[in-house]
Amino acid sequence: MRKALALAATLGTLAMTRALMRDRHVPLPTALPGRRETLSAPQVGTVAYYASPEGSGRPILLIHSINAAASAYETRPLYLHYRENRPVYALDLPGFGFSDRSRRRYTPRLMADAIHAVAAEIRARHGGETIDAIALSLSCSYLAKACLARPADYATIGLISPTGFDGRLSGEGPPDGHRGREILRDVLDRPLIGPLLFSGLASKVSIRFFLEKTFGATKIDEGLLDYAYATAHQPGAEHAPYCFIAGHLFPTDSTLLYDRLKLPVWMVHGQRGDFVDYRLAPRFAERPNWRIDSLPTGALPQFERLRAVTDCYDGFLASIRPSSPRG
Template sequence: MSRQPREKGRAGSYGIAAFLTFLGSAAGLVGWSRFAVNRRMDLPPALPGRLETLATERAGDIALYGSREKAGVPLLLIHSINAAANAYEVRPLYKHYRDSRPAYALDLPGFGFSERSRRRYTPRLMVEAIHAAVAEIRGRHRGSAIDAMALSLSCSYLARAAVERPDDYRSLGLISPTGFDARLSGEGPPDGHRGRDALRNLLDRPPFGRPLFDALASRPSMRFFLQKTFGSKDIDEGLFAYDHASANQPGAEHAPYCFIAGHLFPTDSTRLYEELRLPVWMVHGRRGDFVDYRLAPRVAGRPNWRVFSLPTGAFPHFERLDDVTADYDAFLEGLSPVTPRPQA
């Protein structure tokens, strides 16, 4: 008859021990983050050329790389969205095209050298940043319509920007676009997002918000996620090193927490792609975690779309740059000719 009180006492002891263990682990995480993590790692420019900051009314301060010495139709490159996204993701394409045409690359809000303040990051904010960058580029090139290319989730932002301002663009390029899969296809309300404010507010607040992000952006964690992106352990080590440095900057956690909470995922991406009337070039890989393009046939047969795939991961331009650029160039050759003027 004395076992029940004894068992209750043991259960209470176990509960107290578990609680103390949790507190110790949490305190250890906070201490490790505060004293062992360098949150001000040196971050050189991701790309050659000029790096400048544009002060915008709707998107805050955004960073724009530019190499405009050559004549031709300007090309704007836009990186993907993840915990450590930045313009380095378009580096192979930028370096390739800057030798033959004006080339630009954007750090989206919350990433790279753009403003990383604590605010709600949504597709609308990203679209406004693209609008501002495109307006700046067109102003430098006598109002010429541009070519623009985006990666992954940012393809949906570029599609929205082009639907809203089609005269800004001659063509669109989409690399591994999000929105053709079963899970994140967009048939929902226009210009909406999938964000959960309660989750974002839980994550992005002291004392655990930054320490949790530091763990997410640790070297082992980042290597793991890049391997999933590439579909191989053979990742680009330069991209890995730069991503790690970029994630260890002040404010680096705010946009990724909006990404994790769903605020950066549009509700209407698939519908946006179907609304495009501009020439669209699309490439995706067939290896790794991002290979679900079951809805691509909805646009692949349209006369304004060119779709092909490669035996790569989600960043085919890092693995098969020559194949990517050759097909993209063939696509551009089929467009209506333009005669942009050289820069003064």
């Protein structure tokens, strides 16, 4: 009897695993217009990015957030807007979109290294010109880390709904560390347990639920929902989210990173939804190199009030004098 039960359990597990794997082959269209290109970098692997380099002026790099279904699509409104008048690029961070989704540890250092690689490629294409860069949410800390490591690459940085200004994820801990729990990561990495959990997170019901919390409203961007579902159903889509869930992608020093920035910094955040704790923002608001705006939106203001976002950002750029501090 025990052998029969064990065999039944094994067959059931195999059937569920096969069903989950079949669900990982949803067609994935390109997230943005322009050219989709790739580059390879040591310890990073293949990084995919979108390029619309035809405009004039300083190039801009857009960096999406981190979640179970993240991709460059999150930057789509900004990408479409700025490609009309300046060179614009947007990358898929490692573990997401068309970038390398291999089974490995995903950390803030890996993400910063990917930003380094793409920033260097953009500068090489534009005669060594420094770039403007805008990141979303958790990726703002990766951009700050990249900027501090290679300040000569950047003219300005923009932070949309950045983490690290709240009471829970502010980081004044060890430099270059993360909050990862290896035991949790190992549990998620086991057959069945992790795939079952990720399958639930990657369902349309779950993605809609989290987007509604992000937007702070039941009205969300349906195109973002559809693309999030597709990108979360690709082979290897679970590996980076496992590290996200286990804490490996959360830096221990995010607030200290922001504290050390000397170049011009623009920040904008929404006023509703689950991501409105910016209690540490006043610490930066009076600094001459910072400008902080808030809008009556959720945490993805570029999808709700694009004109307001671009007006704020363009005003910030226009206010910068050549003598602005760098670094």
